[in-house]
Amino acid sequence: MIFYRYYAGSVDDNRGRWNPGYDPIFGSVLETLVSEVTKYQLAISRGQSFDRAFVSHQLVLPTLIYQFEAVAVGAQNIRCVIARVVVQPRSGPMRQRKATMLLRMKKVHALVALSVSFAVSLAFAQKPNTLTPKEKADGWRLLFDGKTTDGWRSARGGGFPKTGWAVKDGTITVTETGGEESGNGGDIVTTRTYSDFELSVDFKTSPGANSGIMYFVDLNLLPWKNGHGSPIGFEYQVLDDALHPDAKRGVNGDRTVASLYDMIPAAADKPIKPVGEWNTARIVVHGKHGEHWLNGVKVLEYDRDSPKFKAILAESKYHVFPSYGQAASGYILLQDHGFPVWFRNIKIREIRGGASAD
DSSP: OOOOOOOEEEEEEEEEEEEEOOOOTHHHHHHHHHHHHHTTTTTTTTOOOOOOOEEOOOOOOOSSEEEEEEEEOOOOSSSSEEEEEEEEEEESOOOHHHHHHHHHHHHHHHHHHHHHHHHHHHHHHHOOOOHHHHHTTTEEEEOOOOSSSSSETTTTSSOOOSSEEEEEEEEEEEEESOOOOOOOSSSEEEESEEEEEEEEEEEEOOOTTTOOOOEEEEEOOOGGGGGOOOEEEEEEOOOOOTGGGGGGSTTTTTTTTTTTTBOOOOOOOOOOTTTTTTTEEEEEEEEEEEEEEEEEEEEEETTSSSSHHHHHHHHSGGGGHHHTTTTOBBBEOOOOOOSSSEEEEEEEEEEOOOOOOO
């Protein structure tokens, strides 16, 4: 669990240091602003790690100067944000300045809080394709280093495809080939299999794009298009729902982004970002239980042994494969569907050490 703590107080100019507590003149303003900051969750997002960071933001008005400073101190699983708010009158008698300040506060504090939140988020931004000390301690490891194709190979065998994929600007990218499924370089898979795991992948699509993040992939099942389609496995759908026709096919939206393809639709209110912006897919598999997450929100879950899942499988296109959904492990796959799609921050954490070597 991660804890957030907020502190407000006044500046003791005589001692030249921050004195937590209640300011008799500006106390109500400080309380209002800090309350608003708390409301907007001024904090460090889960998974980020840092030792110390400093952010300063100033908003100057005709009669007031609002100076907000935050010092963030992090440990293994505790995040503290120590906030200092300095409200400095610019002119006029004290009583008038206080009255003016309180009058303006309702209109100003939301703007200040949002500005500070934005500044803090920039200060704590993690570099792509890296792991924080906490992630390393928790067992995460990178499946893509942002520079090479190490750890990946063609799903058709051999080394990494010579066409259809590119590593550029810290991403591994499907290149444009007109939308044919696995028609150019073909899909790529990890060089080993996984069973129980938590997988996180950032993805960004081009207009009308189609792709997928597959798991429990069986490379012996290549039934589509005489071996030119994708192998069989569970698929976290990556799609431009607005423009690609596949979003309208299937049943109840089970081919839209973040869905378990052709089986279980992602929640209708899923927090998808627009085409051209980065989204984060998260897949959790533990035993027979599975979950799909999108941008920090769980959008579906399933249990492979449940009667409900078996009924869904019977109605899907995968019902022709008797062993579908029963594998204890499989490869992780990024799909070449002939549309430009970008992947980065591909990382995995194995649960209970469930893995097998290639």
